[in-house]
Amino acid sequence: MKSYHLDHLEYLETEAIHIMREVAAEFERPALLFSGGKDSICLLRLAEKAFRPSDIPMPFLNVETGHEFPELIEFRDRRAAELGAKLIVRTVDQAIANGTAVPAPGEISRNKLQIPVLLGAIEEFRFDCAIGGARRDEEKARAKERFFSFRDAFGQWDPKNQRPEIWNLYNGRLNPGENMRVFPLSNWTEMDVWEYIKKERLEVPNIYFSHQRECFRRGGQWLPVPPAHTDATKPDPYAGARPTAKEPIKTLVVRVRTIADMISTGMIESPANTVDDIIGEVSAARVTERGTRADDKASEAAMEDRKKAGYF
Amino acid sequence: MSNPPTISDLRSPISQSPSSGAPVELLRFNTCGSVDDGKSTLIGRLLYDSKSLMEDQIEALERSADLTGGGQINLANLTDGLRAEREQGITIDVAYRYFATPRRKFIVADTPGHVQYTRNMVTGASTANLSIVLVDARQGVIEQSRRHTYLASLLRIPHLVIAINKMDLVDWSEQRYLEIRSEFEKFLPLLDIKDVKFIPMSALNGDNVVDPSKHTPWYVGPTLLGHLETVHIASDLNLNGFRLPVQWVNRPNNPTNKELHDFRGLSGQVASGIIKVGQKVMVLPSGHRSTVKEIWTYDGAIPEAFCPQSVTIQLAHDLDISRGDMIVGLESLPGMGTDLHAKVCWMNARPLQRGRKYFLKHTTQTVQAVVTSIDSRININNYEVQPEPSELVLNDIGEIRIKTAKPLIYDGYATNRLTGSFILIEQGTNATVAAGMLQPALEAVKPEYNDFAI
Numbered sequence: 135m136k137s138y139h140l141d142h143l144e145y146l147e148t149e150a151i152h153i154m155r156e157v158a159a160e161f162e163r164p165a166l167l168f169s170g171g172k173d174s175i176c177l178l179r180l181a182e183k184a185f186r187p188s189d190i191p192m193p194f195l196n197v198e199t200g201h202e203f204p205e206l207i208e209f210r211d212r213r214a215a216e217l218g219a220k221l222i223v224r225t226v227d228q229a230i231a232n233g234t235a236v237p238a239p240g241e242i243s244r245n246k247l248q249i250p251v252l253l254g255a256i257e258e259f260r261f262d263c264a265i266g267g268a269r270r271d272e273e274k275a276r277a278k279e280r281f282f283s284f285r286d287a288f289g290q291w292d293p294k295n296q297r298p299e300i301w302n303l304y305n306g307r308l309n310p311g312e313n314m315r316v317f318p319l320s321n322w323t324e325m326d327v328w329e330y331i332k333k334e335r336l337e338v339p340n341i342y343f344s345h346q347r348e349c350f351r352r353g354g355q356w357l358p359v360p361p362a363h364t365d366a367t368k369p370d371p372y373a374g375a376r377p378t379a380k381e382p383i384k385t386l387v388v389r390v391r392t393i394a395d396m397i398s399t400g401m402i403e404s405p406a407n408t409v410d411d412i413i414g415e416v417s418a419a420r421v422t423e424r425g426t427r428a429d430d431k432a433s434e435a436a437m438e439d440r441k442k443a444g445y446f
Numbered sequence: 447m448s449n450p451p452t453i454s455d456l457r458s459p460i461s462q463s464p465s466s467g468a469p470v471e472l473l474r475f476n477t478c479g480s481v482d483d484g485k486s487t488l489i490g491r492l493l494y495d496s497k498s499l500m501e502d503q504i505e506a507l508e509r510s511a512d513l514t515g516g517g518q519i520n521l522a523n524l525t526d527g528l529r530a531e532r533e534q535g536i537t538i539d540v541a542y543r544y545f546a547t548p549r550r551k552f553i554v555a556d557t558p559g560h561v562q563y564t565r566n567m568v569t570g571a572s573t574a575n576l577s578i579v580l581v582d583a584r585q586g587v588i589e590q591s592r593r594h595t596y597l598a599s600l601l602r603i604p605h606l607v608i609a610i611n612k613m614d615l616v617d618w619s620e621q622r623y624l625e626i627r628s629e630f631e632k633f634l635p636l637l638d639i640k641d642v643k644f645i646p647m648s649a650l651n652g653d654n655v656v657d658p659s660k661h662t663p664w665y666v667g668p669t670l671l672g673h674l675e676t677v678h679i680a681s682d683l684n685l686n687g688f689r690l691p692v693q694w695v696n697r698p699n700n701p702t703n704k705e706l707h708d709f710r711g712l713s714g715q716v717a718s719g720i721i722k723v724g725q726k727v728m729v730l731p732s733g734h735r736s737t738v739k740e741i742w743t744y745d746g747a748i749p750e751a752f753c754p755q756s757v758t759i760q761l762a763h764d765l766d767i768s769r770g771d772m773i774v775g776l777e778s779l780p781g782m783g784t785d786l787h788a789k790v791c792w793m794n795a796r797p798l799q800r801g802r803k804y805f806l807k808h809t810t811q812t813v814q815a816v817v818t819s820i821d822s823r824i825n826i827n828n829y830e831v832q833p834e835p836s837e838l839v840l841n842d843i844g845e846i847r848i849k850t851a852k853p854l855i856y857d858g859y860a861t862n863r864l865t866g867s868f869i870l871i872e873q874g875t876n877a878t879v880a881a882g883m884l885q886p887a888l889e890a891v892k893p894e895y896n897d898f899a900i
Contacts (some may be wrong), residue, residue, distance in 0.1 A: 138685055138720060138752040142472035142551045151756035152715045155694045159769050159810070183744040184713070184756070187706050188698045270542045277541045293539060298565055298793055300572040300881040302715070303807050303869045307876040321553055323544045422500040 143330055147180065150318035152302060153281055154184040154265065157316050158191050160306040161263040164316075165256075168194040168221070170210035171393045172327055172338055173267030173319055178217065179334050180318060193220040195264065197251045199244035200227045200371055201360070201395035209339040224255040242374035243398050253289045256313055263306070263314040271323045272423060281320050287311035324423045325416050332409045342412065344389050344405050350377035351384075355400030359383055372397065392423045470546070473679055476555035476570035478563075478597075479580030480590040484611050488580065488649035489543055489556055492671060495656035498545035540570045549675040563590075564826075564841035565793040567597050568881050572867075575679045576605040578670075583616045583646070587629040589827040595630070596826045599637035600789065600843065600883070602860060604682045606642045609670065614648040618661040636829060641677070645670055684753055687857070688719030688727070688775030689865050691809035692767055696758050711742055711758035712767055714810065717864035718857075719775055721759070722750040729765055730772045730782060730855045733893025736761040770811030772855040772865075780865060781887020782855045786848045789824075789859075790838070794872065794879035797837040798846070804879065806850060808868040814851040815870070821845040848882075858886025 140148065157164050166181060168174045181190045194214050198207075214221035226247045229235035234254050235247045256264065270277045280296050282304045297305050306314055319327070331338060348359040360372035370376075375397040377383055388401035389412075406412045477485045493499050543554040555570030557563070571577055577598040581591050598606050608630055616622045623646045634642060645654055646662050647670060653659030656671045668676065696711030721727070725738050740760040741748050751757045759773070767773075774780055792798050798817060806815035823835040823844040838844045859866030870880035 137680075138683065139680055140754070142470045145472050145754070148715060148754055148756040152693070155713055155756070156810075159694045185694075185696070186744050187701065187703070187709060187711075187742075188696050271544045274541075277543065278539045296539060297878045298569040298881070300569055300869055300878075301864060301867045302573075303867065305807065305869060305871055305876065305878045307805065307812075307871055309876065321542070321544070323546075323551075325546070326551075419500065421502050 143326065143333060146319075146322055146326055147183070147330070149302075149321065150180045151184045153304070153316060153318040154180055156304050156306065157263055157265055158185065160304075161314070163259065163261050164192040164263040164265065165195040165222070165259065165261045166190070166192050166265045167196065167267065168210060168214065169196055169267075169393070170206040170213065170339055171267070172331065172342065173269065173322075175213075175336050175338055176319060176322075176327055176330050176334075177265065177267050178213065179330075179336055182217070190217060190219055192265070193222050193259075195222045195224075195255055195259075195261070197248045197255065198223055198225040198227075199248060199395045200225060201244060201375070201397050203339075203341055203358075203390075203393065203396055203399075204361075205339050205341050206393060209337075213337075222255065222259065224251050224258075226251055229254060245394065245398055249289075256289070261313065262308055263316055265316045265318065267319050268317045269319050269322050269324075269327075279317060279320065281317055282306055283315040283317065284308075285313050285315060289313070291315075325413070328409060328413050328416055332413065338409075339393075341390050341393070344387055344407050344411075346385055347388050347401060348383050349386050349388060349401055350381040352377075352381060356386060356388060356403070358396050358399070358401055360396055470549070470551050471679065472551050472553065473576065473674060473677070474553045474555070474574045475576040475578060475674065476557050476567070476574045477578045477580065478557050478567050478571075478594040479582075479609075479611075480563075480588065483580040483582050484649045485556060485558075485580055488578070488609065488611070488655065488670075489554055491649050491652055491655045492554075493543065493545050495652055496545055496547055496671065540566050547671070547675055552674065564593070564597065564791055564843070567594065568601065568791045568793070571598060571601045571603055572881065574601075574603050575682050576607065576674070576677060577603045578607045578609050580609045580611050580649075581626060583610050583612045583622055583626065586622075586626045591630075592633065592828070593826045595634070595637060595639075596829065596843075597791075599639050600791075602638075602863065604640060604679070605677050606639050607670065607673065608642065608644045609649075610644060610646045611649050613646045613653065613659075613662070614651055618646075618659075620662075620664040623665070633829070643667065643673055643677075645673065684718040684862055684864075685720055686718060687778040687780075687862070688721050688725075688773075689717040689780065689857070689862065690714045690721065690757075690759065690773040691717055691811075691865070692769055692771045692773065693810045695768060708764075709760070710764060711760055712773065713756070713758040715756045716751055716753045717809065718753045718862050720750060720752040721775070723747075726776050727761070727773050728776055728779070728893065729761075729767055730774060730780070730891060730893070731853055732765070732767075732771070733891075734763070734765050735776070736763040736765060738762075770809070772809065774855070779890040780855050780857050781889070782853050782891035783887060784850045784853050785818075786850065786854065786856075787821075787845070787885040788848060788868070788882040789843065789845050789885075790870070790880045790882045792838040792840060792842045792844070792880050794877055795840050796872070796879070797839045798842075798844075798880065799837050803873060805871040805873060806848065806854075806868050806882075807871060808854050808856065809865060811852070811854075812871075813854070815848050817846055818849050819847045821847065854884075855891070856884050856887065859883035861886065 226244045229251045235250045278293055280299050349356040360375055363370040389404045390399055391402050393399055406415050479485045541556045545552050557566045557570035579594045610626055627644050646665055647654040654669045658669055691714050692712050693714035696713050698706045698709055723738050728735050738759055739762045741751050742758040800817055800820055803816045805812050823832045826843055857865045866884045868882040869878050872879045
């Protein structure tokens with residue numbers, strides 16, 4: 135007898151495809167947030183599965199902090215071109231130059247500065263919906279997030295006043311100026327993402343695999359040494375993010391587990407060279423994925439505060 | 447494990463994640479109970495005893511233990527993610543948790559028990575295979591126990607676990623366990639729940655959660671996790687009566703591949719049943735019949751598809767079909783109509799009143815709807831029916847009649863959770879204000895067109 139039965143990855147896939155198609159059908163101007171990271175790589179495959187043989191009916195959007203790993207940018211641009219998608223990039227540098235983003239004195243991370251850039255891009259292109267790769271298993275505040283996450287005209291998330299989501303009926307109705315963030319991978323775990331990458335044979339940027347890199351120790355993490363500052367006519371974009379004399383540089387065999395930018399991504403020492411190696415590592419891991427993210431360590435409620443302000 | 451967890455217990459370096467590669471089944475469940483019944487503690491215990499906790503989560507627990515718990519670890523802090531929740535020791539919203547054992551993966555909806563309980567429980571339970579109703583062994587069956595059991599039955603959750611918790615506080619008395627069990631068995635026959643399991647436990651100490659308790663030699667059943675790992679869920683899927691609500695029409699623009707010039711795909715998620723290439727189907731509301739020419743997927747054409755796969759099908763005839771239409775099998779036709787009878791759970795502070803207009807979202811279509819009458823309000827604490835109430839307020843369950851501007855193609859909720867459910871959306875604020883479960887149609891659709899489309 136034939137078994138009409140889905141395993142857990144097939145179930146997560148069909149759920150995510152359903153959500154992507156709801157977005158295409160119910161919103162006029164959706165965008166898909168694509169950074170080149172592993173979660174958004176899965177989103178692209180799900181978009182292909184949802185919409186082929188048609189074109190993916192939405193542009194890709196990425197917000198650059200200016201501190202990206204060059205490997206990630208190269209990968210992002212190439213994948214967008216291969217899929218025939220329009221890629222829109224907006225940067226924190228532009229936003230600082232035109233005054234819409236104002237750096238806090240002494241703060242070198244540009245993580246929070248992505249918020250006005252993202253909101254600016256939503257306004258510029260009049261996007262009514264942005265699909266993102268966030269997962270509920272990443273962080274406690276995210277565990278309360280909806281698939282369709284309503285944002286008011288200021289881009290804010292109000293966790294106490296979320297729309298109930300019942301069965302597979304998603305309420306995407308908006309008034310002018312409001313928008314929706316949609317997270318098709320809400321129910322995926324880090325392990326599910328890697329198992330899906332394996333099953334679908336998805337290419338990922340090589341920084342996810344073991345390589346030699348110069349690192350230094352700060353805040354309990356191995357941070358990558360930023361690229362050399364060559365253009366003396368401009369200020370060093372990595373000022374403050376370079377190792378001091380008290381932070382010796384070591385060459386280590388490392389990889390990234392989760393990618394923010396170069397100044398907020400902790401490298402993990404790892405010999406994992408293949409997706410199978412990574413799956414083995416994740417299943418034996420004793421630290422959550424976000425444990426290597428400096429941006430989440432700021433306080434217990436760091437993610438909640440950023441999400442309320444309009445973060446991804 | 448019979449003592450409250452210590453930091454060193456939590457650090458035991460064992461991983462029980464599923465070995466990669468092997469297909470693993472997914473079980474979705476929700477937990478419900480009133481305040482202090484120990485819901486969050488139970489989930490924390492499942493995560494902890496199944497070795498699903500990570501070092502940094504344990505560190506965060508340690509930090510909050512020093513801050514608010516006087517050094518005692520509070521497993522509830524694992525699920526209470528928002529600042530207000532930790533400060534006030536409450537859970538505000540449905541929180542989702544994920545853990546895995548070598549046998550299954552689990553998605554847990556932790557639904558808070560105090561304010562908004564009905565709304566949150568309906569949300570968390572709507573996608574669940576199984577509900578866990580927690581009962582404090584000292585208190586036995588209270589109003590909330592009846593309420594949660596009723597809601598589980600209203601939503602037609604296939605499996606129910608009555609977790610009789612805090613057994614340590616009644617000296618592990620078998621007699622107390624049997625008393626509570628017989629209290630439940632007095633009213634369970636009023637509710638249509640097929641599979642009910644009673645488990646005596648102490649979530650705080652871990653007895654009968656993951657490891658069998660040495661305090662309950664009189665209990666021969668499985669531990670909670672043992673039950674979650676083995677309860678038969680394969681038949682929970684609805685494989686009767688094919689239904690495909692059309693979600694998105696897939697027509698490539700200027701395809702470079704000439705074969706795609708005439709591609710007209712109907713994309714959607716199979717809501718029930720099985721569809722095969724060559725099978726005859728009907729398109730509703732038009733009533734046109736056609737044959738399935740191809741079931742297209744990104745990974746290649748497939749000979750058949752079943753619930754809940756997301757697919758794109760092509761029919762033999764070029765029919766005018768759009769989002770909101772439904773493709774159905776001929777062997778069992780759904781109902782179709784504008785006058786609907788439904789049970790609703792009201793989820794908004796502004797009450798439901800007769801004559802008010804809402805948007806109604808059902809499968810993939812959203813239509814205007816007006817509430818023509820409120821037939822009854824159901825007291826979910828004692829199951830009494832109050833006829834013709836003037837309104838339904840937040841967390842009320844009632845039976846209503848609705849008239850829609852366009853016909854719905856639907857089944858009764860009892861036979862089809864996806865084509866028998868809807869939500870109501872308030873016009874203006876766009877808030878989701880109700881979850882609705884349709885009564886079956888009095889008769890199946892009788893389409894005007896019975897011929898194959900030309």
